[in-house]
Amino acid sequence: MNVLMPSPRLVRAALPALSLAALLVAIWFVQPRAISYFGFNLMLNLAMPIAFATIAQLCVITVNDLDLSIGAFVSFVACVGATWLNATPLLGVAVLLGAVVVYALVGALIHLRNLPSIVVTLGMSFFWLGCSVLLLPSPGGSAPAWLAALVKVRTPLVPFAILVSAALALVVHVGLMRSAWGAILRGAGGNPVAVARAGWSLLRTKVTMFALAGFFGVLSGLSLVGLTTSADANIAIRYTLLSIAGVILGGGEFVGGRVSPVGAVLGAMTLTLAGSLLSFLRISPDWQIGAQGAILIVVLALRALVNRLERRR
Amino acid sequence: MDAPSASAIVQLEGVRKSFGAVRALAGVDLDVRAGECLGLVGHNGAGKSTLMQVLAGTLAADEGRLVVAGDDITASAGVAAARAHGVVCVFQELSLCPNLTVAENARVMHRAFRGFGWRKRAGAAMAAMLDDIFPRHGIDPADVVADLSIARRQMVEIARAFLVTDEPLRLVILDEPTSSLDQVVAEQLMAFVRRFVARGGSVILISHLLGEILATSDRVVVMKDGRVVETRPAEAFTRESLVAAMGSVAAQEDAKRAAAAQPAGEIVVEARPARQADERSLRARQGEIVGLAGLAGHGQTDLLVRINAAAQGREPHARVAGAVAFVAGDRQSDGVFPLWSIAENITVRSLGGLRRFGLIDPAAEVRMAEEWRQRIAIRTPDMGNGILSLSGGNQQKALFARALASDAGIVLMDDPMRGVDVGTKQEVYGMIRAEAARGRTFLWYTTEFDELRHCDRVYVFRAGVIVAELAADEITEERVLQSSFAEEAA
Numbered sequence: 001m002n003v004l005m006p007s008p009r010l011v012r013a014a015l016p017a018l019s020l021a022a023l024l025v026a027i028w029f030v031q032p033r034a035i036s037y038f039g040f041n042l043m044l045n046l047a048m049p050i051a052f053a054t055i056a057q058l059c060v061i062t063v064n065d066l067d068l069s070i071g072a073f074v075s076f077v078a079c080v081g082a083t084w085l086n087a088t089p090l091l092g093v094a095v096l097l098g099a100v101v102v103y104a105l106v107g108a109l110i111h112l113r114n115l116p117s118i119v120v121t122l123g124m125s126f127f128w129l130g131c132s133v134l135l136l137p138s139p140g141g142s143a144p145a146w147l148a149a150l151v152k153v154r155t156p157l158v159p160f161a162i163l164v165s166a167a168l169a170l171v172v173h174v175g176l177m178r179s180a181w182g183a184i185l186r187g188a189g190g191n192p193v194a195v196a197r198a199g200w201s202l203l204r205t206k207v208t209m210f211a212l213a214g215f216f217g218v219l220s221g222l223s224l225v226g227l228t229t230s231a232d233a234n235i236a237i238r239y240t241l242l243s244i245a246g247v248i249l250g251g252g253e254f255v256g257g258r259v260s261p262v263g264a265v266l267g268a269m270t271l272t273l274a275g276s277l278l279s280f281l282r283i284s285p286d287w288q289i290g291a292q293g294a295i296l297i298v299v300l301a302l303r304a305l306v307n308r309l310e311r312r313r
Numbered sequence: 314m315d316a317p318s319a320s321a322i323v324q325l326e327g328v329r330k331s332f333g334a335v336r337a338l339a340g341v342d343l344d345v346r347a348g349e350c351l352g353l354v355g356h357n358g359a360g361k362s363t364l365m366q367v368l369a370g371t372l373a374a375d376e377g378r379l380v381v382a383g384d385d386i387t388a389s390a391g392v393a394a395a396r397a398h399g400v401v402c403v404f405q406e407l408s409l410c411p412n413l414t415v416a417e418n419a420r421v422m423h424r425a426f427r428g429f430g431w432r433k434r435a436g437a438a439m440a441a442m443l444d445d446i447f448p449r450h451g452i453d454p455a456d457v458v459a460d461l462s463i464a465r466r467q468m469v470e471i472a473r474a475f476l477v478t479d480e481p482l483r484l485v486i487l488d489e490p491t492s493s494l495d496q497v498v499a500e501q502l503m504a505f506v507r508r509f510v511a512r513g514g515s516v517i518l519i520s521h522l523l524g525e526i527l528a529t530s531d532r533v534v535v536m537k538d539g540r541v542v543e544t545r546p547a548e549a550f551t552r553e554s555l556v557a558a559m560g561s562v563a564a565q566e567d568a569k570r571a572a573a574a575q576p577a578g579e580i581v582v583e584a585r586p587a588r589q590a591d592e593r594s595l596r597a598r599q600g601e602i603v604g605l606a607g608l609a610g611h612g613q614t615d616l617l618v619r620i621n622a623a624a625q626g627r628e629p630h631a632r633v634a635g636a637v638a639f640v641a642g643d644r645q646s647d648g649v650f651p652l653w654s655i656a657e658n659i660t661v662r663s664l665g666g667l668r669r670f671g672l673i674d675p676a677a678e679v680r681m682a683e684e685w686r687q688r689i690a691i692r693t694p695d696m697g698n699g700i701l702s703l704s705g706g707n708q709q710k711a712l713f714a715r716a717l718a719s720d721a722g723i724v725l726m727d728d729p730m731r732g733v734d735v736g737t738k739q740e741v742y743g744m745i746r747a748e749a750a751r752g753r754t755f756l757w758y759t760t761e762f763d764e765l766r767h768c769d770r771v772y773v774f775r776a777g778v779i780v781a782e783l784a785a786d787e788i789t790e791e792r793v794l795q796s797s798f799a800e801e802a803a
Contacts, residue, residue, distance in 0.1 A: 009460070180427035183417040190410035197371055197408055198422045199392040257412040 012306045016250045016263040019299050020270045023277060031280045041159040045227060047272040048151065048161045049074065052220035053239045054246035054268040055172055055261060059213040061247050062176070063189045063206055064255050065110060065117035069125035070217055071240035073099070075233055076128040077221020082141025082231035085222075089144070100214035107210025111203050125240070132233035139232030143225045151226035164223075165265050172261035185209060189257020238289075245296050246271055251303075270295070320346045321380075322483050322515050323368065323400070328377030330363055337363040338374070339539035345484060350506055350516045352530030352547060354523065356559055356608075356762070356794065360539040361519050365486050368517075369402035370395035382483060399483035401474045403490055407466055411459035415439055415469050418458060425478035442472040446505040447498055463493045471502065475509065484515045491520060503529045521608055523552050523798050535559055556798060560762075560790040581723055581754050584620050584631035586612050588777045595772050595779060597756055599722070602749050604768030604788075605758035607797045609728075612777035613758040614642075617725045620756065624723070635754075638662055638721035640712050642728035642758075648712050649700045656682035656696040658711050662719040685714040689744060706737035713741055717748060724748075726757045730764065742767055762790045773797060 027043075028035045034043060053074055060067040077096065085092030106124055110117050153160045176182040187195045188205040196202050220239070225231050248254070249270060250263030274295050278288045321344040330338040338360045345351050355361050366372040367379070370392040379387045381398040395401075409418050416436035420426040426435040436454030443450045447468050458466055467490065474485050487506070491499035506516050506529055520526050526533060526547070533550050535543035535558040543558040550558075578599030585594040595616065597603045605613040617639070622628035624637035641648035650658055660667060660678050667677045682696045689710050693703060700708060709729060716724045730738055745755055745767065757768060765771050771788050773781040773796040781796040 009457075178432070180420055180431045183413055183420045187410040187413050187417070187421045190412035191408065194408035194410055195421055197369075197392060197404070199396060200421070257410065 009310070012251060012303060012310075013260070013263070015299065015303055015306070016260070016266040016270070019249070019295075020266050020273070023270055023273050027273065027277050027280065030277065034276070034280070037157070037159060040162065041154075043273060043276040044159060044161040044165075044269065046224075047269050048164050049220045049224035049227070049236070050239065050242055050246065050272055051165045051168055051265050051268040052216050052223060053236070053243040054250075054264045055168060056213040056216035056220060057243035058172075058247045058250075058252060058259050058261060058264045059209045059216065060117070061189075061244075061252055061254065062186055062257055062259050063209045064192075064257070065107075065121075065206075065210075066244070066254070067121045067213060068118060068240055069121040069128055070213070070220075070243055071237045072125040072128035072132070073103075073214070073217045074221040074224060074236035074239050075231070076132045076135075077218050078225040078228075078231040078235050079132045079136040079141065079233060081147065081222050081225035082143055082229075083135055085147075086142055086144045096218050100211055100218060103214025103217070104207045104211035107206045107208075108203060110210075111206040129233060136231060136233055139230065141231050143229045143231075147222060147226040148229050151223050165269060169262045169265040176259070176261055186257040186259070189255075189259075242268070242271055245292070249296060249299055320348075322347050322382060324378070324380040325364075325368070326378040326380075328364070328367055328374045328379070330360075330367060330372065330374050337539055338367070340377070341536075341539070341541055343534065343541060345515050345517060347483070347515055348510055348513045349531040350510045350518055350529055352526035352533040353517055353519045353536065354521075354526055354533065354555060354559060355536035356797075359536040359559075361536055362488060363539075364536070365402055365488055365517065365519065368395070368484075369400060369404075369486060371402075396480055399481035400486070401482065401484070402486040402488065403470055403474045404488055407463075407470060409458045409466055409470055409473075412457070414455050414457050415452060415461075416454040418469065419454075419473050419476060422473055423476060423478040438476055438478075439469070439472060442476050443468065446472055446475065447501050464495065464498065467493050468498065475505075482514060484517065485509070486517045486519075488519045489521065490518070491522065491525065499525070521798055523555055527552065527555070552798075556791060556794045560794050578752075579634070581634045582620060582632070582756065584616060584623065584633075586616050586774075586778050587619070587630070588612070589779060593779045593782070595756075597723075597754050599754055600749055600752045601770065602745065602755045602757060602768045604765045604771035605756065605774060606762075606765055606771050606793050607774035607780075609760050611774045611797075613774050614727050615777070616774075617727050617756060617758055620723075621725055633723065635722035636720050637723045637725060638716035638719045640716045640724060640726045640729045642726075642731055644705070644708055644712065649708055651699075651701055653700060654697045655691065655693060655700050655703065655711055658700045659685055659696075659714045659718060662715045662721075666720065681718055685718055689714050689717075690740065706733045709733050710737060710741065713744065717744065717753075722752070723754045723756070726755060726759075728758050728760055730759065730761065762793060765793065 024035070033039060053070055056070055057067055077099065080092055080095050084095060106120060109115065110120050151160070155163055176185060184195065184200055185205050185208065188200070188202055192202055221236070224236060228235070246267035247259065247264045249267030250260050250265070252259040252264060271292060274292050275288055278291050283291060323345040325341055325343040328338055328341045341360070341364055343364070353361055363372065367374045370390055373390055378385060379390055381395070381400060384398060386394045386398060410421060413421070416432055416439055419435040419439045420431060423435070439454045443452055450465070450468055452461065452465055452469060458469065461469065471487070471490055475482070490502060494502065503525060506518065510516055518526060518530060527550060530547045533545060533547050533555065534541055535555065537559060578601070580596050581599050582597040583594055595603070605616065607613060619628050620631050620633055621637055621639050623631035624633045650661065656678060659682050663681065664673055667674050667681065669677070685691070686696055691703070691707050691710050691714070693707070700711060703711065712729065730741070749755055757764065759765060765788055768788065769785050771783045771793065772779045773783065773793055775797055783792055
């Protein structure tokens with residue numbers, strides 16, 4: 001977002017960063033030792049796959065759709081990573097590429113038949129879940145050694161997960177927010193009729209965005225299985241809601257092509273760290289999802305407040 | 314005098330276009346020459362916007378030929394072909410992406426803005442064009458469109474259309490370009506149009522401000538009922554003759570109605586538009602059919618919605634005595650319940666009276682539905698069928714039945730006959746007359762002049778306020794048009 005914007009817009013853009021900062025202060029207050037290289041490494045371990053999944057969701061939300069299958073898809077990728085990719089790498093790579101193609105086809109189907117994406121992707125979530133169960137009926141498998149080594153690289157000064165997240169945010173920001181093609185892709189979310197009247201293919205934008213979602217979903221699943229080294233069919237089921245929450249927390253909106261990749265990555269980190277904070281507060285994991293929901297509500301309420309201030313001006 | 318000349322940039326021959334039963338264009342011939350501004354006027358539904366959509370490639374004509382800059386593009390008609398031949402249209406409804414910046418919106422329309430530094434180039438081009446057309450516009454190319462006022466959005470859209478990049482620019486179509494611009498900015502635009510035309514470009518200008526048309530255009534084309542009925546140099550028209558040309562065809566049918574001397578019933582509705590500055594207000598007596606006329610979207614629907622709200626006690630500025638039923642004009646968005654049966658769609662307004670022991674009495678519901686099937690002849694084998702199984706006209710009948718079956722003494726109608734076939738219309742007119750005779754009051758907003766003939770009194774709206782009140786014997790198309798088209802504050 002532009003820094004020259006009037007203040008409410010600036011406030012809204014800064015909200016994801018502010019919520020993350022507030023969370024860090026809270027963690028520091030409760031457990032000062034967590035604010036260290038080692039602490040961040042531990043806490044943000046799982047931020048990487050969540051950030052990838054959030055960006056995948058962001059791609060779909062940009063074109064006014066919602067992907068309810070991303071969690072099941074990431075689980076599927078993790079299962080492939082823990083089985084075929086290790087045993088027969090060529091087959092594994094082919095399957096993952098095929099999965100991205102399936103994502104693109106789902107986008108095409110949604111556009112051509114004018115179907116509600118929620119219904120289609122909900123159906124697809126069962127498809128991916130079924131594939132995972134067929135592939136890995138019980139938890140197990142093992143990730144390729146190179147993958148496990150890659151995601152556990154110890155970088156100097158700043159933990160690897162933070163570097164990857166920053167790079168991800170930067171790349172997607174340039175691609176979607178700054179590039180000439182990104183403007184068309186976002187425009188297709190803002191006013192599809194206008195974009196079509198200007199002679200652009202809406203089918204192509206939708207397919208592109210869904211294919212990108214599939215691509216980032218693959219990265220999410222691979223980084224996840226690298227960290228856990230084994231997989232199971234339900235490993236990332238909760239990513240569906242986490243990713244939506246991350247996009248919204250990051251300043252995105254469900255319709256109108258208003259998204260912020262940087263905000264979404266910050267949102268994903270906020271949600272990850274919220275889990276750690278709740279653990280430090282000795283809140284049982286059973287309550288953590290509810291507590292994450294509460295955080296979401298607070299941030300969204302703040303945003304609604306900013307919007308109202310803006311309207312009153 | 315208007316034989317297509319060699320300098321014609323655009324030639325349309327025999328263009329026809331229908332939407333279902335409604336014929337929007339009934340064989341239009343039109344030519345636009347290089348270096349002229351062509352004014353296009355006509356009442357609502359005359360086919361202006363449809364014609365422009367055909368020209369801009371967003372609608373395909375059913376029949377006819379379309380020649381641009383010497384190339385016959387009938388077969389390849391589409392946005393890309395139109396753009397490649399230098400035809401650009403600024404549509405009436407805003408077609409900017411609100412989530413993008415001004416520069417990014419320029420990019421959506423102009424493919425040349427790509428590669429490194431595209432944002433800067435697009436921004437600079439837009440700033441220069443805005444400076445040229447609208448001096449002191451106060452728009453930054455980095456502004457997000459959603460943050461701009463509606464007038465500034467319109468300015469951005471116009472500037473974007475006049476931008477020349479890698480494609481030629483021969484003809485710009487401006488469809489009501491000044492509808493949300495103030496006087497000063499509108500004059501800036503008209504001055505720019507003259508400069509553009511002087512440089513050899515062509516402009517088609519559609520406006521309901523006749524002063525603007527007459528002052529800016531070289532030639533004026535009048536459309537009516539999907540045809541071109543008059544083409545003359547602008548000097549040959551006066552405001553009066555232009556209005557006469559728009560209404561002339563139907564004027565002959567202006568036979569005197571049997572003006573039934575209405576008994577002066579009690580006033581049951583009294584309402585004022587929100588922006589009405591003078592003392593005028595809309596009054597309706599019991600048993601009257603009151604028409605709301607004027608061009609589409611000039612505040613008629615708003616007033617009906619206010620009256621509807623007043624009946625539920627949510628609007629202090631209107632007074633309503635009695636229950637109110639609303640017949641929606643936009644069937645799909647606020648008329649039918651698409652998943653319900655025909656019977657359910659009819660009875661929903663009357664469920665209060667169909668109760669037994671606090672629950673809906675299915676037998677009474679069926680009785681009411683059957684009764685109305687008989688009375689207004691809804692063509693269906695079974696009232697239990699889904700409402701969408703009916704044709705558009707029959708769906709509209711079901712909506713009328715919903716209002717007439719209810720206990721409401723006042724029926725508000727929001728241009729309900731859009732896209733309804735003639736036979737159905739005649740049946741419904743008869744029903745309205747009969748119900749009015751039995752003491753029901755009708756407030757009828759319509760964009761079709763013929764329907765005003767059924768009214769006892771007509772209020773003409775312009776720019777959100779009532780500008781004229783016509784008694785039954787004063788209702789002529791000419792009077793309504795005179796009042797609908799503003800005399801510009803010169």
